[in-house]
Amino acid sequence: MKIKNRITDLFKIEYPIIQAGMVWVSGYKLATAVSNCGGLGLIGSGSMKPELLREHIQKAKSKTTKPFGVNIPLLRGDAEELIKVVIEEKVKIVFTSAGHPGKYIDILKRNDIKVVHVVPSVKYAKKAEEVGCDAIVGEGYEAGGHNGFDEITTFCLIPALVESVKIPVIAAGGIATGAQIAAAFALGAEGVQIGTRFAATTESSAHENYKQKIVEAQDNGTIIGFRKIGLVRMLKNNFALRAIEAENSCADEKKLREIWGEKRERLGIFEGDIEEGALEAGQSAGLIKNILPVEEVFQRLIIEFDQTIKKMSSLI
Amino acid sequence: MKIKNRITDLFKIEYPIIQAGMVWVSGYKLATAVSNCGGLGLIGSGSMKPELLREHIQKAKSKTTKPFGVNIPLLRGDAEELIKVVIEEKVKIVFTSAGHPGKYIDILKRNDIKVVHVVPSVKYAKKAEEVGCDAIVGEGYEAGGHNGFDEITTFCLIPALVESVKIPVIAAGGIATGAQIAAAFALGAEGVQIGTRFAATTESSAHENYKQKIVEAQDNGTIIGFRKIGLVRMLKNNFALRAIEAENSCADEKKLREIWGEKRERLGIFEGDIEEGALEAGQSAGLIKNILPVEEVFQRLIIEFDQTIKKMSSLI
Numbered sequence: 158m159k160i161k162n163r164i165t166d167l168f169k170i171e172y173p174i175i176q177a178g179m180v181w182v183s184g185y186k187l188a189t190a191v192s193n194c195g196g197l198g199l200i201g202s203g204s205m206k207p208e209l210l211r212e213h214i215q216k217a218k219s220k221t222t223k224p225f226g227v228n229i230p231l232l233r234g235d236a237e238e239l240i241k242v243v244i245e246e247k248v249k250i251v252f253t254s255a256g257h258p259g260k261y262i263d264i265l266k267r268n269d270i271k272v273v274h275v276v277p278s279v280k281y282a283k284k285a286e287e288v289g290c291d292a293i294v295g296e297g298y299e300a301g302g303h304n305g306f307d308e309i310t311t312f313c314l315i316p317a318l319v320e321s322v323k324i325p326v327i328a329a330g331g332i333a334t335g336a337q338i339a340a341a342f343a344l345g346a347e348g349v350q351i352g353t354r355f356a357a358t359t360e361s362s363a364h365e366n367y368k369q370k371i372v373e374a375q376d377n378g379t380i381i382g383f384r385k386i387g388l389v390r391m392l393k394n395n396f397a398l399r400a401i402e403a404e405n406s407c408a409d410e411k412k413l414r415e416i417w418g419e420k421r422e423r424l425g426i427f428e429g430d431i432e433e434g435a436l437e438a439g440q441s442a443g444l445i446k447n448i449l450p451v452e453e454v455f456q457r458l459i460i461e462f463d464q465t466i467k468k469m470s471s472l473i
Numbered sequence: 474m475k476i477k478n479r480i481t482d483l484f485k486i487e488y489p490i491i492q493a494g495m496v497w498v499s500g501y502k503l504a505t506a507v508s509n510c511g512g513l514g515l516i517g518s519g520s521m522k523p524e525l526l527r528e529h530i531q532k533a534k535s536k537t538t539k540p541f542g543v544n545i546p547l548l549r550g551d552a553e554e555l556i557k558v559v560i561e562e563k564v565k566i567v568f569t570s571a572g573h574p575g576k577y578i579d580i581l582k583r584n585d586i587k588v589v590h591v592v593p594s595v596k597y598a599k600k601a602e603e604v605g606c607d608a609i610v611g612e613g614y615e616a617g618g619h620n621g622f623d624e625i626t627t628f629c630l631i632p633a634l635v636e637s638v639k640i641p642v643i644a645a646g647g648i649a650t651g652a653q654i655a656a657a658f659a660l661g662a663e664g665v666q667i668g669t670r671f672a673a674t675t676e677s678s679a680h681e682n683y684k685q686k687i688v689e690a691q692d693n694g695t696i697i698g699f700r701k702i703g704l705v706r707m708l709k710n711n712f713a714l715r716a717i718e719a720e721n722s723c724a725d726e727k728k729l730r731e732i733w734g735e736k737r738e739r740l741g742i743f744e745g746d747i748e749e750g751a752l753e754a755g756q757s758a759g760l761i762k763n764i765l766p767v768e769e770v771f772q773r774l775i776i777e778f779d780q781t782i783k784k785m786s787s788l789i
Contacts, residue, residue: 158789159788279693309693310613310614311628312615312626312628312647312756313615313647316760317692336661337632339788342788343659376595376623376630376633377595377623407722407723439629440625440629441629443625444632462788462789463789466785466786466788466789469786470785472475472658472778473474473783
């Protein structure tokens with residue numbers, strides 16, 4: 158993999174492979190392991206209070222001299238405080254998701270921060286470009302966790318984004334192998350963001366039980382639940398199937414919020430309750446066969462990518 | 474595009490590009506136009522009585538000397554009669570869908586017919602291989618028309634199938650461009666099946682209004698409805714949105730069947746009622762900008778494919 162493009166330039170990284178910010182999964186350990194391999198690691202602030210985020214950033218700085226970033230879900234009530242921490246700690250890359258970046262873009266750009274927004278459709282991609290984002294992540298329906306209402310899949314979303322905006326597009330949703338990275342580039346992406354594959358690594362801070370459930374999942378191992386209150390893709394378990402059953406029996410929004418309850422992600426991903434927690438994961442779980450150190454995942458991705466490109470070169 | 478592989482060998486075709494059998498869309502005109510370009514055209518028998526299928530096969534023979542096939546939805550009450558026509562007319566390629574091919578495989582193979590089955594997941598792929606199918610079509614969630622309950626997307630389905638069966642895998646669902654054909658090959662497919670792009674051609678027997686609606690569709694232009702009675706992907710219109718609203722208000726199966734009513738596909742696709750018909754189409758509709766003759770579609774696909782492969786060759 159010898160790629161020098163707008164994404165490697167933007168982040169000053171060796172490989173255009175980005176590890177997604179994931180709640181309870183991507184602390185400084187995972188993020189720095191990815192950055193040290195030449196990719197871009199992201200600390201996922203979704204499960205952190207501002208002071209814990211500060212701690213993770215400081216630890217990350219002690220573990221790597223390479224670039225890393227922070228993912229901030231903008232719907233968080235304290236998003237502004239998280240952004241304040243990022244600025245104070247001089248992190249220069251921020252990925253925003255779940256909300257509109259327009260509100261914070263000025264302060265981020267004034268502090269010389271590269272801003273990338275995660276979008277599920279062309280409409281939001283254009284908005285992100287308009288307000289001045291440096292790049293977008295196009296996240297397909299196969300992605301784990303919170304998901305877009307339009308259900309546009311990676312295979313159709315990426316080409317649509319590439320023809321609609323001028324800023325570079327990073328493909329996300331369903332990517333766990335080097336062959337899939339090659340496919341994403343064929344679709345016009347200039348980088349990939351990978352979640353679930355990195356969640357099932359040694360350095361991921363998730364519970365061992367959760368990692369093991371990813372490894373055991375088959376192609377049909379995930380399901381989308383809670384359509385009425387915001388789609389969530391998760392591994393099938395008692396909790397997920399109970400939610401689906403309630404939806405099929407026409408549970409209203411209030412009932413669904415009750416079923417979701419509180420701290421479901423923490424319960425499943427961090428505490429390892431594999432039946433009652435929300436085990437957010439992408440459809441790529443079906444392609445993940447083992448828990449590996451980040452370095453080995455990274456090497457495999459690059460070898461598979463190279464093999465795929467070599468094989469494809471003979472097709473014309 | 475210089476591809477000689479198990480799919481081009483199996484069907485004795487020049488390019489591993491297959492036109493999907495589509496109700497009210499793919500009669501002999503469309504199928505032979507595709508076959509004459511060096512791909513594989515399929516007559517879609519889903520909207521035909523046995524004697525009409527015979528007529529289309531006979532006309533196809535008069536229009537091309539190249540291989541073509543017939544698609545047979547096995548859930549049709551008269552599937553056996555359709556198969557009888559195919560055998561009598563000496564068609565040597567059959568694509569089966571919507572059902573289990575085991576019931577008919579013996580009689581098809583005894584008549585020296587190549588059998589390809591359309592599957593939405595690994596489980597059904599293994600069954601198809603077991604009973605003796607020559608290849609499978611892996612059809613992702615982005616595909617138009619009837620769809621699998623597991624909602625596995627092309628991006629995740631194809632790699633999962635390729636590692637699970639030994640017979641060749643044809644990718645379907647969301648494919649409308651040459652770049653996407655390259656992506657499908659990166660994922661391990663040995664051929665592609667394309668529906669909606671060919672539905673919006675001059676030779677398609679669909680109504681002009683339906684073709685125009687495909688061209689106008691954006692990335693979020695389709696929706697999945699009727700989850701309780703079998704998923705259908707279609708363009709958004711009054712009918713589709715009424716079905717979604719009913720589902721959100723907890724309509725039961727009986728009510729949904731009432732809403733579906735009868736001859737919805739005919740009404741929309743063939744008669745051109747763009748508000749009250751079921752305008753089945755894939756998410757790829759968002760990538761289709763014009764109604765073109767098949768020959769031009771074909772040329773564009775091949776040029777885009779070649780350009781994509783060339784660009785990708787420089788990435789290692």
